[in-house]
Amino acid sequence: MTKENSPLSVAPNSPVRRIAGNMGRLLSGKAAAGVISLGSIAIAARVLGVEQYGVLNLVHGFATLMGGTIAFSGFHGMVRYGAEALNRGAHSQFRNLVLLLALIELGMAAVAIALAMLLVPWVGASLGWSSEAIQFGGIYCLAIFATVRATPQGLLQLAERFDLIGLHPTIMPLIRLAGALAIYFTGGGLGAFLWVWLAAAIAEGVSMWVLCWIGTRHLAISADGRPTLKGTRRENPGIVRFIATTNLDLTLRDIAPKATPLIIGWMLGPAAAGLYALVQRASAILIQPAQMLGEAAYPVVTRLLISGDDKAAGRAVRRSAIFATITALVAAAIMSVFADRVLILLGGASFAGGASLLILVVLGRAMMAGMPTLSAALTAQGRPWVSARANLASNIGMLPLLPVIIWWLGLNGAGVHGILQSAVLVSLLIWSYYRSSLAPRTGM
Template sequence: MNSQIKALFGRVFRNTGYLLSGRGAMAVLALGSTALAVRTLGLEEYGILLLMSSFVLSCAVATRFQAWQPLLQYGTSLYKAAEKKPFHTLLRHCIALDAAGAVLGLAVALFSSVWLGHLSGWAVAYGHIPLWYMSVILFMNTGCAMGVLRLANRYELAVLADTASSVVKFAGCIAGFFLSWTLRDFLVLWYGATVVAFVLDYGLAFWVMARTDKLRGFRLLNVPWLSQIRGIWRFTFSTSLDQALGRLGSRLTVLVVGAVLGPESAAIYNVTWQISDGMARPAQMLTPALYPELVALRDKRDWTSIRQVTNRILQALALFSAVVLVVATVVGPWLLHVLLTVPWTGTRTLLLLMTVTAILDLWDVPLEPLLVSLNKAHQILIGRVVTMCFSLPLLYVLATAWGMTGAGVATLLSELAIFLTRLIPYLVMNRNRMFEGKPGA
């Protein structure tokens, strides 16, 4: 590797280390919170809590604009060149995207809660989701704040909010365990943890802006709020819809499993995925650290370095994937038994299926940010839409026929299709040595 590539990897792995430190703490706290909540509420009521929170989060992610991506895609060169006026307009544009997505998400939740409550089975025994809890959607969008922290290379601050939220949730679960909290009490706790993360994310972003010369003079009043950069809306809708469908798909999967197999099975399925995904999470943290570097290389039109970086990361992921599979086979069933007090019998097959799914998702780490940075976001979106058209019906059919194993098989096939929609365009570009794509001026 030349000195430029070595420096790039140094920055990527340093920033990934910051993200990993926060995610590692979050994973441990999340597992502890799950164990305490299950023992306080029981597996069935915890399943209801999971379904309610999954519904609210699904409405949020389905309407969320990924505001950090246009900020990095179009703002990196403006930020480095200290072009304050167009950059500040872009920043306000991204703040407006966060706010619009939150309001739209709340509206979707209010209109769909009654129907989905009956479908999932919680409305009969527990009533509809309280209106006050659905308003937590207003505090779930912090994409612009994340973009500011990543643009300023302050990755050590980008993990503080989520870590603090996990600490609040874990401390509340400890209190709830000893005080015998009800389902409503846990909903209040989940709400408070989300608000803590929101306040910290935007608070840190504005603190960074106040300390950075390039961002001084930023205002919210009597200034334009929408950027006129060519192609920004197409890019924003493509990336946001792809991310929304991806996250919405994972949440809807839990809801479908709950509707077909019941709340207990939904809880087992969700925690199994958390374990599998958690084992692959360290490598997945490369994505937010890698994306700004790929944008910078794209702006320089350094296609050789882009190709070298992508190939080396894919080689490293091959070794990491083998380690993840071995660890999941040995440790996974025991961990699932400890968390949910379910027997090992019947969980090992599901765990292995979900682990292979997480590994396929892991191989997207260099491919998706590369394609997005080269303005191929619309191609990624088309692949996502086509996949979802068959994945959810397939999940329903296989879960009905084969239970939890069928749900695992359907999830694996869906992720394989997503991976191929990323891999094939990259292989074509790599073979033809035709890396192109630059954002509009």
């Protein structure tokens, strides 16, 4: 292997350095958000206890599941087709694209909220919610607005305003922490936390649009007239299939993690769901950097592919995926040593005894740390259906096994199921990647 091809040699303006710079800006905000989130979670868990904390997370989890399943993400379409339009200087076409994706995203969010409100009474009764939680559940469906932020995030990526994208994750945790502290000192229960969590979720969605307006107004400044939907499909050939497939991929990727706590609550009750929710939060530090790495890599790889530099794109993808996986495995090993202490530190004594579950969950998440980057690369190639097939097999195809494994192994079965899902997803995405044009022919 030559020095130029070494994984450790990075040119000053190389794609890997650009990805690292993007990720650094994202991580600064995410790290702050993670620290702030731990404060609100610790307060909520101690005030509510494991069972009521489980109800809080089941209500929130139902809303986010509905939002993630029905609502629309314009992120990948915005980055791919927006980059092509800006590359040609077609500013009017770019603005028309923004209008189309924004209207679809907002419209699908309204559908998701309406359907979620209709289902709340039945879902709440099935999952053991209190009467207070069921009554509030309809209002809490407005938390789906937290998921309505993909189009503006894509715009910020095109503008390379990763500083604003990095700022955004701190908004919801700050509101949660302020509300949790107020509840802690003034008194309050589940209802108060539901109001705080709802306000934070709505702020999460709205704030992304505000940041987008601040950071991207210059992108179409030379366009004349008002944006229109007329001819937008013709101007962006293949866009309907592309955005439909990328949305399916995102839905399939998220549905199992969001459905798992609800299945646990249905089978084992709110207390088990509360313990699993805290385990998920504790293990999130492993997967969030990996997701950000995929997010940071996507626009860079897309621009390289548009310019025809497949070799540089492939090299950037491989190095990023390997780095993410090694880092996550090291972090998982460290967290496993202190698993029981981590849970008690976060949630208090009522959450003791979940160490084995935390170890299983962090191992499963560490195994798939490199997958967001591979998935982003396949999508950037215009092949989102490849990633969608892998997520269909690992998430939807294996989801029916979850109740069986939980019945067999109890709550730890959820961790075992996560490891099996990760193994299937990793195998399929690596196999798909090495059949793509980005796969190495020699060396890295």
